[in-house]
Amino acid sequence: MSTQTINLTLKVWRQNGPDDKGRLDTYHAKNISKDMSFLEMLDVVNEGLSKKNQDPIAFDSDCREGICGMCGAMVNGHAHGPESETTLCQLHMRHFKDGDTLYIEPFRARAFKIIKDLVIDRSAFDQIIQAGGFISVNTGGAPDANATPVSLEKSSLAMDAAACIGCGACVASCPNASAMLFVSAKVSHLALLPQGQPEATRRSLNMICEMDHLGFGNCSNERECEAACPKGISIQNIARLNREFIKSSLFSTPSV
Amino acid sequence: MQLNAHIPSGPLSEKWDKHRFELKLVNPANKRKYEIIVVGTGLAGSSAAASLAELGYHVKIFCIQDSPRRAHSIAAQGGINAAKNYPNDGDSIKRLFYDTIKGGDFRAREANVYRLSQISNNIIDHCVALGVPFAREYGGLLANRSFGGAQVSRTFYARGQTGQQLLLGAYSALSRQIALGNVEMFTRREMMDLVLINDHARGIIVRNLVTGELERHGAHSVVLATGGYGNVFFLSTNAMNSNVSASWRSYLKGACFANPSFTQIHPTCIPVHGTYQSKLTLMSESLRNDGRVWVPKEPGDKRAFQDIPESERHYYLEAKYPSFGNLVPRDVASRNAKEQCDAGRGVGETGYAVYLDFRDAIARDGKNTIEKKYGNLFQMYERITGENPYESPMKIYPAVHYTMGGLWVDYNLMSTIPGLFVLGEANFSDHGANRLGASALMQGLADGFFVIPYTIGNYLNGHSQPNIDTSHSAFKDAEHETGERINRLIAIDGKRTVDDFHKALGNIMWEYCGMARNEAGLETALDKLPELREEFWENLKVPGDPASFNQSLERAIRVADFMELGELMLHDALDREESCGCHLREEYQTDENEALRNDDEYCYVSVWEHQDDENLQLHKEPLVFENVQLSQRSYK
Ligand SMILES: Cc1cc2nc3c(=O)[nH]c(=O)nc-3n(C[C@H](O)[C@H](O)[C@H](O)COP(=O)(O)OP(=O)(O)OC[C@H]3O[C@@H](n4cnc5c(N)ncnc54)[C@H](O)[C@@H]3O)c2cc1C
Ligand code: FES
Numbered sequence: 001m002s003t004q005t006i007n008l009t010l011k012v013w014r015q016n017g018p019d020d021k022g023r024l025d026t027y028h029a030k031n032i033s034k035d036m037s038f039l040e041m042l043d044v045v046n047e048g049l050s051k052k053n054q055d056p057i058a059f060d061s062d063c064r065e066g067i068c069g070m071c072g073a074m075v076n077g078h079a080h081g082p083e084s085e086t087t088l089c090q091l092h093m094r095h096f097k098d099g100d101t102l103y104i105e106p107f108r109a110r111a112f113k114i115i116k117d118l119v120i121d122r123s124a125f126d127q128i129i130q131a132g133g134f135i136s137v138n139t140g141g142a143p144d145a146n147a148t149p150v151s152l153e154k155s156s157l158a159m160d161a162a163a164c165i166g167c168g169a170c171v172a173s174c175p176n177a178s179a180m181l182f183v184s185a186k187v188s189h190l191a192l193l194p195q196g197q198p199e200a201t202r203r204s205l206n207m208i209c210e211m212d213h214l215g216f217g218n219c220s221n222e223r224e225c226e227a228a229c230p231k232g233i234s235i236q237n238i239a240r241l242n243r244e245f246i247k248s249s250l251f252s253t254p255s256v
Numbered sequence: 257m258q259l260n261a262h263i264p265s266g267p268l269s270e271k272w273d274k275h276r277f278e279l280k281l282v283n284p285a286n287k288r289k290y291e292i293i294v295v296g297t298g299l300a301g302s303s304a305a306a307s308l309a310e311l312g313y314h315v316k317i318f319c320i321q322d323s324p325r326r327a328h329s330i331a332a333q334g335g336i337n338a339a340k341n342y343p344n345d346g347d348s349i350k351r352l353f354y355d356t357i358k359g360g361d362f363r364a365r366e367a368n369v370y371r372l373s374q375i376s377n378n379i380i381d382h383c384v385a386l387g388v389p390f391a392r393e394y395g396g397l398l399a400n401r402s403f404g405g406a407q408v409s410r411t412f413y414a415r416g417q418t419g420q421q422l423l424l425g426a427y428s429a430l431s432r433q434i435a436l437g438n439v440e441m442f443t444r445r446e447m448m449d450l451v452l453i454n455d456h457a458r459g460i461i462v463r464n465l466v467t468g469e470l471e472r473h474g475a476h477s478v479v480l481a482t483g484g485y486g487n488v489f490f491l492s493t494n495a496m497n498s499n500v501s502a503s504w505r506s507y508l509k510g511a512c513f514a515n516p517s518f519t520q521i522h523p524t525c526i527p528v529h530g531t532y533q534s535k536l537t538l539m540s541e542s543l544r545n546d547g548r549v550w551v552p553k554e555p556g557d558k559r560a561f562q563d564i565p566e567s568e569r570h571y572y573l574e575a576k577y578p579s580f581g582n583l584v585p586r587d588v589a590s591r592n593a594k595e596q597c598d599a600g601r602g603v604g605e606t607g608y609a610v611y612l613d614f615r616d617a618i619a620r621d622g623k624n625t626i627e628k629k630y631g632n633l634f635q636m637y638e639r640i641t642g643e644n645p646y647e648s649p650m651k652i653y654p655a656v657h658y659t660m661g662g663l664w665v666d667y668n669l670m671s672t673i674p675g676l677f678v679l680g681e682a683n684f685s686d687h688g689a690n691r692l693g694a695s696a697l698m699q700g701l702a703d704g705f706f707v708i709p710y711t712i713g714n715y716l717n718g719h720s721q722p723n724i725d726t727s728h729s730a731f732k733d734a735e736h737e738t739g740e741r742i743n744r745l746i747a748i749d750g751k752r753t754v755d756d757f758h759k760a761l762g763n764i765m766w767e768y769c770g771m772a773r774n775e776a777g778l779e780t781a782l783d784k785l786p787e788l789r790e791e792f793w794e795n796l797k798v799p800g801d802p803a804s805f806n807q808s809l810e811r812a813i814r815v816a817d818f819m820e821l822g823e824l825m826l827h828d829a830l831d832r833e834e835s836c837g838c839h840l841r842e843e844y845q846t847d848e849n850e851a852l853r854n855d856d857e858y859c860y861v862s863v864w865e866h867q868d869d870e871n872l873q874l875h876k877e878p879l880v881f882e883n884v885q886l887s888q889r890s891y892k
Contacts, residue, residue: 134432146342
């Protein structure tokens with residue numbers, strides 16, 4: 001591993017609460033090791049600010065392994081930065097050059113309110129799942145796990161869709177701020193498995209209604225979501241969702 | 257105080273059944289009158305909240321993150337054990353039980369571990385029903401693999417994302433109950449204190465992390481599922497927000513802390529590479545199924561790996577443990593890596609790393625097969641280090657990973673405070689002095705799905721349950737005390753940042769209470785730590801406004817508690833004058849440097865009771881083994 005360092009200029013969105021107007025402030029990140037992750041770079045900047053008794057830049061993170069979906073910001077207009085299939089916490093500074101200027105802004109969408117600086121409220125995603133992103137079984141009474149075989153192909157596709165980390169990059173990248181990739185990933189994951197079949201139609205209808213209700217936009221096939229997704233969730237899931245949705249609008253009404 | 261583990265009598269295999277029959281039931285109509293607080297939304301908390309709500313209880317659940325789905329459980333990679341014996345390779349409930357007891361170096365309770373093994377199978381059934389996309393074979397049945405230290409294939413997995421898929425399963429069940437109105441979810445809330453009324457747990461004080469406000473929440477029972485405290489070492493594989501505060505505050509209110517120093521150091525992590533480093537990344541130990549661990553034979557050999565001929569490579573695990581080889585349990589693998597590095601054979605820039613090499617596996621099975629098994633892990637390694645493990649061996653080093661210690665609980669998972677239950681990694685219950693791979697997920701879900709729904713009813717029905725009144729003076733006092741504590745932290749207005757103190761604490765703990773401990777070192781640490789804590793309270797700087805979203809303050813509150821916990825860990829490690837599992841006291845080793853237990857004197861759980869700031873009391877819960885023979889662990 002190299003120990004090279006670089007210097008960067010950061011233009012960071014600072015906003016003190018949802019009602020504040022917000023602004024871009026400039027910071028100089030000096031002697032940044034190329035082995036650092038992007039968030040470690042922000043940690044270093046924040047240590048400097050704290051020592052000067054200034055308010056550190058607020059940003060969310062937890063696992064720092066690219067799996068919890070807690071981190072995320074727009075870096076030079078790209079959700080989670082320029083590398084494909086990489087969360088912000090897994091983006092390393094070796095992908096930047098000495099002297100670069102980086103614009104760092106929160107994920108923006110009508111349904112995601114800004115809490116502070118880069119920290120946003122994504123509880124709308126939880127509400128969409130509550131509308132139907134589950135299989136209605138209570139604990140106890142499940143049949144033996146091997147009672148129903150599932151083809152390798154279907155279970156792999158289900159796993160591909162289930163890999164979504166709920167970070168919101170898809171919404172932030174979509175010109176319509178649509179949550180279709182998120183919703184379709186969950187609908188696909190469950191609809192592909194025999195266990196999820198009984199509720200498949202209701203589920204897709206209810207989740208889409210909730211998505212609309214929460215102020216997410218419509219999907220107009222821009223494909224930006226797929227390009228931004230750190231987990232490589234495919235827009236084929238959206239096609240699958242559309243099929244489920246057509247079935248559901250033919251056969252049922254949403255239960256709210 | 258008298259400890260009573262409430263272990264049911266009768267033959268091991270019948271204890272849980274018998275106990276379930278004897279537990280009092282709560283009438284379905286009464287269940288909705290009971291409020292239960294669950295703190296934490298990891299596997300343990302989410303599964304508990306969902307199952308309790310399904311039964312009809314009214315549940316309030318809390319987490320630090322912006323969504324319950326982000327709890328640290330999400331990061332588990334490798335898998336979850338169960339005694340299904342689907343591969344027909346000789347597994348059974350008894351074998352899983354025995355392996356877990358032995359893996360824990362005979363410092364766990366037989367009855368708890370047996371129950372865990374029994375329940376393991378129900379967990380897999382339920383998770384499949386919830387839609388967890390476990391790996392499958394071509395025929396459509398579930399796939400299994402062998403995992404760290406097991407000679408049977410009993411580990412179920414979902415690619416390298418088992419924790420994620422299990423947590424999303426539990427989260428979906430929780431979400432359904434939220435939608436039904438049976439669970440109230442409170443995100444971005446941090447428990448600051450436990451509230452006792454007449455010595456029973458009756459509520460909590462939380463800080464709203466967005467507004468900084470303190471809130472009171474009351475209930476008939478409180479369930480902690482707040483995870484482990486590995487972050488006392490600063491660097492660990494735990495998520496950034498993992499902390500001990502909920503357990504620690506409960507400890508100060510009278511819940512005993514068991515085996516606090518039992519910390520698992522995971523052998524396969526990406527080595528430290530700079531002082532700015534914020535956390536360590538685990539590489540799933542499933543890698544040890546195909547990767548071979550080696551170092552150069554000659555100490556100080558700084559040649560690149562390709563320049564070291566086969567005859568000058570030391571495959572030390574295979575040489576020392578011919579029957580288990582690279583699959584020895586975690587504590588053994590970690591200690592041996594340290595031993596090699598301490599002897600000057602470490603590789604990489606710092607000399608604190610060993611190779612994990614896939615060359616032979618790729619030659620044997622082909623790159624495709626290896627990619628199918630470990631593709632995402634290899635990618636992750638390359639992303640972090642910039643090196644390609646298909647072409648050069650990985651470099652790995654042990655890192656703090658899991659805490660076997662935790663709040664003491666009885667067989668019902670109730671702490672020494674009536675009405676306070678503790679689940680998952682936060683309790684001490686099932687892993688003794690060392691946890692086997694893929695058994696934490698199993699324990700978290702066992703506790704939440706299949707134990708607490710029965711045992712909590714027994715408590716609720718067995719005691720009079722007054723109406724909950726959060727204007728009670730106990731709530732007022734606890735809230736006031738919390739506010740004062742926060743004001744004190746802000747008022748210090750010193751010079752050093754909280755991360756700076758946290759790193760200093762981590763250094764002390766890693767140096768003296770890490771992979772190997774000895775009396776002199778522990779004594780030294782017991783001098784250094786109080787000095788550091790004193791400086792913390794004199795020279796800490798917490799910038800920003802306490803009455804708003806303030807992440808520095810969040811960390812300061814947690815580090816203040818870690819400082820106190822650290823000291824308890826040192827006392828615990830010092831008291832236990834034997835080696836067992838992860839607790840290696842250098843004074844007590846076999847001739848071959850393996851942990852040397854002292855069953856005559858230390859076959860007990862160390863249960864620490866807080867009395868006042870000056871005094872600690874150690875209670876001993878004797879461990880009785882009626883079904884297994886205590887033996888020296890051997891993986892030769
Ligand atoms: C990288 C990694 C890989 C792992 N891989 C495996 C594996 O393959 N197999 C296996 O069996 N185990 C594995 N483990 C261990 C396992 O993941 C954990 O032990 C387990 O998930 C812990 O679950 P939990 O529910 O007890 O707690 P956690 O998942 O840690 O959840 C804790 C919850 O408590 C909340 N919380 C904490 N404090 C407070 C507070 N004061 N107030 C409010 N809320 C609070 C948090 O917000 C969170 O919701 C791994 C661990 C790591 C670090
Ligand atoms: S911090 Fe978890 S995905 Fe980035």
